[in-house]
Amino acid sequence: MLDLTFTSLPAKRLLTGLFCFYMTCTSPAWASELGDKAQIDSASGLVIQPGFEMVRAHCTACHSAKLVTQNHMSRERWLSTIRWMQKTQNLWALPREDEILDYLSANYGERDMGRRAPLPAHLMPKS
Ligand code: HEC
Known part of the structure; x- marks a missing residue:
């Protein structure tokens, strides 16, 4: 007991x-x-919001949707990532690219909390 x-x-x-x-x-x-x-969406991990179908159709053909969901970028950076893939990775011209960019920047945009607070002085390496 x-x-x-x-x-x-x-x-x-x-x-x-x-x-x-x-x-x-x-x-x-x-x-x-x-x-x-x-x-x-349990298969891709993508948020189901307007534009989801387009992104699932065009952005999971070559690589995992994780490359999308793990990123957080401004609209400009999403666009330049797309341009980079088009130039170097054979990504095709995207129909309704605006909708794709809307979806990406709305759901995987830059995070407010992306930057942590600066380290307190006593935790900084001594120089
Ligand atoms: C034609 C093939 C193809 C398609 C379709 C494609 N990608 Fe990519 N993407 C690639 C390749 C190849 C890489 C490089 C992968 C690596 O580095 O392992 C890449 C990398 C990325 C990266 C990482 C970039 C970095 O800086 O590390 C992101 C984010 C990305 N793709 C998003 C997308 C989005 C959003 C779409 C839909 C608009 C998309 N991809 C469609 C081929 C493609």
């Missing part, structure tokens, strides 16, 4: 820890699904 009390406390802590880990480390997926009501 006594043993149970002593062993269940660490077990509870472990479970609480796992729960917190799950909630924090997996939060982006459910946060964007529940918070913004944006659905994620």
Whole structure:
């Protein structure tokens, strides 16, 4: 009987820890699904928003959609990435390119929180 009390406390802590880990480390997926009501296409990982079909059709032919979803760029940088692929990677001329750029910059645009706060002085390497 006594043993149970002593062993269940660490077990509870472990479970609480796992729960917190799950909630924090997996939060982006459910946060964007529940918070913004944006659905994620489970096959590609792309956000289902206007323009999704176009992007899925044209941007997953040569490489994984992860190259798209892992990037966050301004509209200009998305455009220059597309131009670069057209020049060097045989990407074709995109029909309704504007819709593709709208989708990319709306859903994979530059993040507000892209830059972290500067390191405090005591954490900086000594020069
Ligand atoms: C004709 C083939 C092809 C198509 C279609 C294509 N890409 Fe690419 N893309 C490439 C290749 C090749 C690379 C380089 C991959 C590598 O470095 O591993 C690349 C790289 C990228 C990168 C990474 C660029 C970097 O600076 O690292 C992004 C982002 C990207 N593509 C987005 C897109 C988007 C958005 C579309 C749809 C408009 C698209 N791609 C369609 C061939 C293509």
